[in-house]
Amino acid sequence: MNGQNVLLLAAPKTGASKLVNEKATAIMHTTQYMAIDNSVTVNEQCTQGSWSRVQVTDPDFLHDTHIGWVPSTALRKPQVDASGQRVFTEADFQFDKSTLPYKKTIIDGVNRIHRENSRCGDIDPSSASLSSTSTKAHPTFYVTCGKGTQVFNVFFTPQDVASRKPFEAPRNIDHGQAVALCEGYAKSHAAHPSTVDFSRVLDVAVSDGANGNTRVTSTFTAKNSFNLKLKYNIACLLNASxxxxxQISEAR
Structure with missing residues (x-):
């Protein structure tokens, strides 16, 4: 997209009816119109003169509703390098007063993350911003990768961008090791560690996150300080380190 908030029209002509965003209108109680900006990706379905009929393809939740006509000049074709790799430019970002001084660093960092992190094929350059932990002396940025339940942030600094160390996708911990560490935590927090019977088959579940974190959930039984055998739920979050x-809670 070129510019901000381009209204979707019902027909390819100046003065055509603006398409009403029914859902937003119901929430706001005032008429809201469908619009697209730099944060969305569209498919150009067809053209008529100087107009293009487009359908939003990303984000997914706008796919079935945001379809209409816009001036063709409002559309910006993605840039690619000699190898066909997408290259993000200033127009793909949404800089504000806090990020504008770091414009080049952010653009270079996001492009490197997109190229070098195998899990960042889907990346939202418009999400690039300063981290809440950032300071003036040590600025830290992040950009969002992935979709759906696999969305995660990649953090980077000017030093990271300047270095030759690649932004490789984080490695998830081995599942067997993850379960063993979770069991070890259960034993270390039991009143009688020798009585811990950790479920490694029936109740255990292991899931990997695109950010390199792995979650283990399971149950175990153990005797408490009154020598009573109780059942507990346990959830562990781990990474390669x-x-x-x-968290441990008594099962109900």
Whole structure:
């Protein structure tokens, strides 16, 4: 997209009816119109003179509703390099007062992450922003990769962008090791560790996140300080370096 908030029209002509966003109108109680901006991706279905009929393809939730006509000049074709790799330019980003001073660093960083992180084939350059942990002396940025339940943020600094170290996708921990570490946590927090009977088959579930984190959920039984055998739920979050956090609760 070129520019911001281009209205979708019902016909390919100046003065055509603006398409009403029924859902937003119902929520806001005032008439809201369908529009597209730099944060969306569209498919150009056809052209008529200087007009293009487009359908939003990303984000997915606008796919079935946001279809209409816009001036062809409002559309911007994606740039690619000699190998066919997408190249993001300033027009793909949404800079504000806080990020504008770091414009080149952010653009270079996002392009490198897109090329080098195998899990960032889907990347939203318009999400690039300063991290909440950023300081003036040590700025830190992030950009969002992935879709649906596999959305995650990649953090980077000016030093990361300047270095030759690639932005490789994080490696998930081995599942067997993850379960063993979670079991170890259960034993270390039991009143009688030797009585812990950890479920490694029936109740265990292991799932990998695109950000490199792995979650393990399971159950175990153990005797409490009153020598009563109780059942517990456990959830562990781990990465390639080991256990990040864990939670234990009594099963009901």
């Amino acid at each position: 080991g256990l990040i956090e864990a």
